[in-house]
Amino acid sequence: MGSKLSEFDKLLDNILNQKPEFTREDILDRVRQKKEKIGPGYLTDQGALFLIAEDLEITLTQTLKAEVGLKDLSIGAKDVSVKSRVLNISPAKQFSRKDGSPFLLRTMTIYDNDSTVSVKLWDEKANLPGIEKLKPGDLIKIIKAYVKSDLNGSPTINVGSGSEIDKTDQESEIRSIEALTIDSSEIKENQNDLVVSGKIDGGISTLEFTNRRGEPGKALRMRLKGEDNAVTRVVLWGKDESLLPKVVSQDAKIMLLGVRTKTGNQGLEIHGNDATMVKIDGGKEAEPVIVRIATINRNEKERTSA
Incomplete structure (x- = not known):
């Protein structure tokens, strides 16, 4: 009695039936290439087969x-x-x-x-x-x-x-959100979907910019101090002062939910988008400062005018 085919084998046989000019080794080699391109741990073997099927214009x-x-x-x-x-x-x-x-x-x-x-x-x-x-x-x-x-x-x-x-x-x-949270001093390069906490270092500014498509946009900019007192630059694209409390402490504790890290001109930075959620505790009064920006290209150095 033959062994039961795995889901991967069934999908692989489906591809070979639709594309008989390929061998099993050909498809397995493409699976390895897809996983290497996406990065280890981010794509399963079955997921790679679906991407290969798209490349070959067949349906699984x-x-x-x-x-x-x-x-x-x-x-x-x-x-x-x-x-x-x-x-x-x-x-x-x-x-x-x-x-x-x-x-x-x-x-x-x-x-x-x-x-x-x-x-x-x-x-x-x-x-x-x-x-x-x-x-x-x-x-x-x-x-x-x-x-x-x-x-x-x-x-x-x-x-x-x-x-x-x-x-x-x-x-x-x-695990809970609290168990998922890391201090800003613990971040590393190229991390995604992070929950990061720290203390606000200084004020919070709102940037107004025009993107490459000529559309207006806003972003919040601040600095976050970790437990080691190191300061990290934060930019939350698509956010503005409307999400902030009326009064924000200069040393308030803040939690950023759904951010990523990237290396900028000033070292490792934290970036968020319109889905990023922000929790701020109270403290000493400090109104947010609004800074107007002539234009920002997110892939180039920021050019600002007060």
């Missing part, structure tokens, strides 16, 4: 009805259910399709004990009842979602018309 389907861990998500999977905690959530935004028709999109980052994953909520799901009441650390279950690839080849959960998101108060072994 996979259905996962059982609840899975975030690290086990495969690109192309359907009817996926996951249990996780909320890391951050963005406002809903309206965009236009190529034909001019509008659509709504809200993004969210979720995590479990092994991984973090981006979630996209489309159209009416972007405004699900109670979605704006979700807080970092809330335990949720996403039901009957589907998984696609983002621009970097990583799995992204998509919540469409047949999907649901339920908040649950059940006990869970998934």
Whole structure:
């Protein structure tokens, strides 16, 4: 009696049936190349097969009805259910399709004990009842979602018309936001989906800029002091003073949820986006300072005018 084929083998056989000019070794070599390109730990073998199928312009389907861990998500999977905690959530935004028709999109980052994953909520799901009441650390279950690839080849959960998101108060072994948080002195290069805490060093300024598409934008800029008293520059793109308390202490404790690190002109920096969430404790009064910026190209050195 032959052994049962794994899901990977089934998908590989599916590719070979549709593309008989390739050998099994050819596809396995492409799997290795995809994983090396994306980076170790970021792409599973099955996920690599779905990317290869896209390159070869063929279709693979996979259905996962059982609840899975975030690290086990495969690109192309359907009817996926996951249990996780909320890391951050963005406002809903309206965009236009190529034909001019509008659509709504809200993004969210979720995590479990092994991984973090981006979630996209489309159209009416972007405004699900109670979605704006979700807080970092809330335990949720996403039901009957589907998984696609983002621009970097990583799995992204998509919540469409047949999907649901339920908040649950059940006990869970998934660690809390507090357990996920690191001090700003602990950050390293090229980290993503971080929760970082520290103390505000000085004031907070709001930048107003024009991007390369000629669109106006805003960003919050501050410095964060860690437990070792080292100071790190912080830029939160797409944020403005409206998210701040009316009074902000110069040495207030702050938590940034959903940020990444990158190396800038002044060393290692912390960057966020419109989905980044900010928690600030009180303290000595210091009003935020607004600084107007003539133009900023995020890939070039900032050029400012007061």
